[in-house]
Amino acid sequence: MGSKQPRPAGIDRRQFITGASAVAALVVTGCSGDDGGGGAGSAGTGSSTTASASNQTSTTLHSAKLAADPFTLGVASGDPLPDSVILWTRLAPDALAVDGRGGMPADAESVDVVWEVAADDRFTQIVTSGVFTAEARHGHSVHVDASGLKPGTDHHYRFRVGEWQSPVGRARTLPDGSAERLRLAVANCQMLETGAYAAYRHMAGQDLDLVLHLGDYIYEYPGVPGARPSLPETMVVSLADYRLRYASYHLDPDLQAAHARFPFVVTWDDHEVANNYMGDSVPGTGGSPQEQLDRKAAAYQAWWENLPVRIDPPEGPALAVHRSFTVGDLARLHVLDERQHSEVPPCRPDPESTIDFGDCEAREGEDRTRLGADQEAWLEGSLAEGGVTWNLVGNPVVLAGVDSGAADGDAAYYLEVWDGFPQARNRLTEQLAGSSNPVVLTGDYHQGMVLDVHRTPFDMSSEVVAPEFMAPPISSVLFGQDVSPRTPHLREQLNSHGYLSVEVTPDRLTASFQVVADVADAASAVTTASTWTVDAGDPVTRRA
CATH class of the missing domain: 2.60.40.380 (Purple acid phosphatase-like, N-terminal)
Incomplete structure (x- = not known):
């Protein structure tokens, strides 16, 4: 985000x-x-x-x-x-x-x-x-x-x-055949300069099958001097720049320890390229459309070079990163790419703007794609494949909807998330409604949240299709606004750093928020702030 x-x-x-x-x-x-x-x-x-x-x-x-x-x-x-x-x-x-x-x-x-x-x-x-x-x-x-x-x-x-x-x-390796349990951690948003990686230190001491990283692995902003500086000191634009920025992050010992202990399944959000980039629009780059594509190509190559992915290297500004992982007969993890194939959000004042907040007629009046036609078709087939109890969706940006407007004012949305793409969101929600026990795992928002995904967003009388668990950020600056006044389907909001731990069994999914006491301290205590459960066959979450 x-x-x-x-x-x-x-x-x-x-x-x-x-x-x-x-x-x-x-x-x-x-x-x-x-x-x-x-x-x-x-x-x-x-x-x-x-x-x-x-x-x-x-x-x-x-x-x-x-x-x-x-x-x-x-x-x-x-x-x-x-x-x-x-x-x-x-x-x-x-x-x-x-x-x-x-x-x-x-x-x-x-x-x-x-x-x-x-x-x-x-x-x-x-x-x-x-x-x-x-x-x-x-x-x-x-x-x-x-x-x-x-x-x-x-x-x-x-x-x-x-x-x-x-x-x-x-x-x-993943289990095959009859699987009794899957344990994973969900991570996202780990700006190096704004906090230590106590969350990864704690994570490395757990017994996990894998780590799902939902993006903002790096940030492209100019390096900030301080206790945890990253290079280069300028805005990251070229392949050499992106390589150097990934190296700055990979030198962290707690991140190294987590990578060495668990397999990671990673996708990207926007900061792996640039703030609020969508499709071929890369705000803040300046210059010609070709220069924006060149920056995108450099970012994609550096992402591939620096992460353990089962993907062939990119050729220019294109790389298919959506994929799925089947855990025996227990679960299938569907990992989405919500930036590369997306159209530009509505209401953006000009192509170079990174201000995607508010509302306008175009939001509801124009059908914009978020995943692209090919990825939508792939996801429909992947969800329909069957043979598993649970369908976990690695979804980088919030799906259920968050209205950040003032309690006594007008609706206001962050439009580069699914709120800016209501028609595409409806298509995804219908796909989830037709699948077995969907659970949405989300990042990006710099908060921890539990939300209900309703068939009609913000309509509490409509069917609950799936629970959504938003992992808190590893270290990025928190967005502390209370969004509950205009987001009735919000079950919990945590203004904390940390990560989400998830345990899946044939009968139940349990999600626990692991929160960091002091993000500036690599040795900080990490504790469980809350735990929620979902029973197979019932999408409504319950506090444990």
């Missing part, structure tokens, strides 16, 4: 252990003279960008002389399936090098990275391994699709480049 203003009214580094056969296989046979034409993730073939364990060799061909540890940004896993998971790192011996290359040598166009997955954290039981070629054109990022894994099982992984060994990460 944009710059809303309230209106009145360590993992320990472990020694890399290999058996005799692995040592023989990992001989460096030469230095790279590659011009970067092969696909990142190729093992000498240039045919794949997200490398699969089944199509890689175990011999390194492209080496680099690195003067420092290249694993400063940590390790991560993501987009788990029952038999595979994406393993990620990005080589950056000097993570904050101003050119965005992470301190990688100018002649290191291709660097081979050894990876291993084991059943134990001492790596005495290797499950699968290989070599991934990290390329300069993709920021020397690594996206390994480690396949052939056992469902519903913890696996341990690590990387090596030459003498340098990465921290050890843990990745859990």
Whole structure:
């Protein structure tokens, strides 16, 4: 969400252990003279960008002389399936090098990275391994699709480049068949300068199957001097800028710890590109439409480079990020993209404006798409697929509706959320109404909330289609306005930082708000502020 203003009214580094056969296989046979034409993730073939364990060799061909540890940004896993998971790192011996290359040598166009997955954290039981070629054109990022894994099982992984060994990460695959439980955390809105990551520190100590991140992973504003500065100090516009901003965030030890412990499933909101960007409109960029597209393309590439996603790299300003994850017969998680395919909100005074607040006739009078026709059709099919008890919807911006107008005044909405797209919202609500036990998981608003999604928004006499749980922000500035006077379907509002924890069983979904006492303190206490339950077959939430 944009710059809303309230209106009145360590993992320990472990020694890399290999058996005799692995040592023989990992001989460096030469230095790279590659011009970067092969696909990142190729093992000498240039045919794949997200490398699969089944199509890689175990011999390194492209080496680099690195003067420092290249694993400063940590390790991560993501987009788990029952038999595979994406393993990620990005080589950056000097993570904050101003050119965005992470301190990688100018002649290191291709660097081979050894990876291993084991059943134990001492790596005495290797499950699968290989070599991934990290390329300069993709920021020397690594996206390994480690396949052939056992469902519903913890696996341990690590990387090596030459003498340098990465921290050890843990990745859990999704269960298959009859699943009895799913535990996840929901995170969003983590501006580095405005708070520490105590929420991630607390999260890393929990027993979770995955973390769902609903966007605003970074913020594009000029870096703010202080205890937690981010680079560059200017507005983020170019690919080098975006790479440097992600590096600033990834250096945080608590964020690294959460990434190393749990698989993340991520989507984006607006600040991964620019405040209140929608479709091809990128306010604040200035210049020509092509310059806006160039900025969008740079942002998309940096997002892909810096996160563990099961997605091929973007080609220009387009990247399909909507996808779903099936957890046995228990649940399906549908992850939405609500920015890339959207039309511009109504009532925007001019193309460069980021002020999307208020109301006007065009809001109800014009049918604007939010998801785009292709994503709408995909979601309809995904929700109709069946075979699960619960349908969880990863929905970056609030769906149920929030009226932020003064109690005795006119309606006023933040129009870049679903309130600005009432016809598209109606289509989505009807899709949810036809699915099994839909639950909407939301971020963006810099508050924690529990809302009822009514078939007719704001009409308390209409059917409740689904509950909506809004995760509080990790660290971004809170929007403290009480919206209850004009939002009758609001069940609870929490003016706190933190995250949402969700436990799903065949009979019940339980959502708990984990709140941070002092966002400025990385060691702050984190406590459960409230807990709500939803029974299968009944969309009305109840306070536990």
